[in-house]
Amino acid sequence: MSVNPNTAAWQAHAIQRLRAEASNPHEIPERMEWTRTPGVGPGAELLGAVRGRRVIELGCGAGHNIAHLVAKQGAIGTGLDVAWGQIERARRNYGRLPLTFTVAEACASLEYARQPFDVCYSVFGAVGLVPPLELFALVAEKLADRGLLAFAVAHPDRPGCSPDDGNDPQQDWLDLPDGNRAPVLRYVPRRETWPDLVAKAGLSTTDVLDVLDVEGRPDTLIITAVKT
Numbered sequence: 517m518s519v520n521p522n523t524a525a526w527q528a529h530a531i532q533r534l535r536a537e538a539s540n541p542h543e544i545p546e547r548m549e550w551t552r553t554p555g556v557g558p559g560a561e562l563l564g565a566v567r568g569r570r571v572i573e574l575g576c577g578a579g580h581n582i583a584h585l586v587a588k589q590g591a592i593g594t595g596l597d598v599a600w601g602q603i604e605r606a607r608r609n610y611g612r613l614p615l616t617f618t619v620a621e622a623c624a625s626l627e628y629a630r631q632p633f634d635v636c637y638s639v640f641g642a643v644g645l646v647p648p649l650e651l652f653a654l655v656a657e658k659l660a661d662r663g664l665l666a667f668a669v670a671h672p673d674r675p676g677c678s679p680d681d682g683n684d685p686q687q688d689w690l691d692l693p694d695g696n697r698a699p700v701l702r703y704v705p706r707r708e709t710w711p712d713l714v715a716k717a718g719l720s721t722t723d724v725l726d727v728l729d730v731e732g733r734p735d736t737l738i739i740t741a742v743k744t
C-alpha cells in the first residue's frame with residue numbers, strides 16, 4: 517500500500533494531545549467502549565471470551581480499549597497505530613502493562629505479521645480509513661480459524677453522511693484540539709455494503725448492530741464477522 521494520507525492529520529492531533537495531557541499513567545478503564553459516548557453500546561462482551569487469546573487493535577489511539585482487554589479480560593494484546601504520537605500517548609498511559617504498542621500502518625503491519633490473531637478489531641480506527649477490501653483481505657489471511665473481526669464506524673446513516681460503494685475515499689476533516697482542522701480521507705460504505713465487503717474477503721458477518729444516539733438517530737455501526 518502507498519503512504520497513508522491520513523497520517524499527518526492524526527500525528528498533528530496526537531502531538532497537541534501529548535502537550536495538553538497529564539503525563540501520569542492512566543487508570544485501567546472499567547469498560548471497553550465501542551461508541552464515542554462512554555457507557556453507550558456494548559462492551560468487551562461483544563468479542564466473547566478473550567482470556568489467553570491474541571487480540572490486535574488496528575488504530576488504538578491512546579490505548580484505552582486494548583489496555584482494558586489485557587488488564588481486565590486477560591487478552592494477549594497488541595495495539596498498533598500509524599501515528600507515533602498516538603503510540604507515545606498509549607505507552608505513557610499504559611506502558612506498565614504486558615502489552616505491545618507498535619507504530620505501524622494497519623495494512624502493512626498485517627501483511628508482515630508472522631502469527632495469526634484470534635481477534636482483530638477497530639473502534640473508529642483503521643477500518644473506515646483505509647480501503648476496506650484491502651484491509652479485510654489481510655485480516656482474513658491473518659485471522660486464526662474461527663477468528664473474529666469486529667469494527668465500529670460512524671453510522672453511514674448519520675445526518676450529513678453520504679455513503680457509497682466504499683471503493684473510493686471521501687474527503688473529510690479531522691477537528692484538532694487547537695480548533696484547527698486537518699484533511700483526512702475516509703471510506704463510507706452504505707450499511708448494507710459493509711457485509712458485502714466483508715464477504716468478498718471470505719469472512720462471514722455474524723452481527724450488524726445499529727447504536728442510536730440519545731435522540732434515536734443512527735450514531736455508530738458495529739459489525740462482527742468470523743473466519744469460517
Ligand SMILES: C[S@@+](CC[C@H](N)C(=O)[O-])C[C@H]1O[C@@H](n2cnc3c(N)ncnc32)[C@H](O)[C@@H]1O
Nearest residue numbers: 526575576577597598599621622639641642645
Ligand atoms: C478516532 S481515533 C480512534 C482511536 C481508538 N481506537 C479509540 O477508540 O479511542 C483513530 C485512530 O486510528 C489511527 N489510524 C488511522 N489510520 C490508520 C491506519 N491506516 N493504520 C493504523 N492506525 C490508523 C489514527 O492514528 C488514530 O489514532
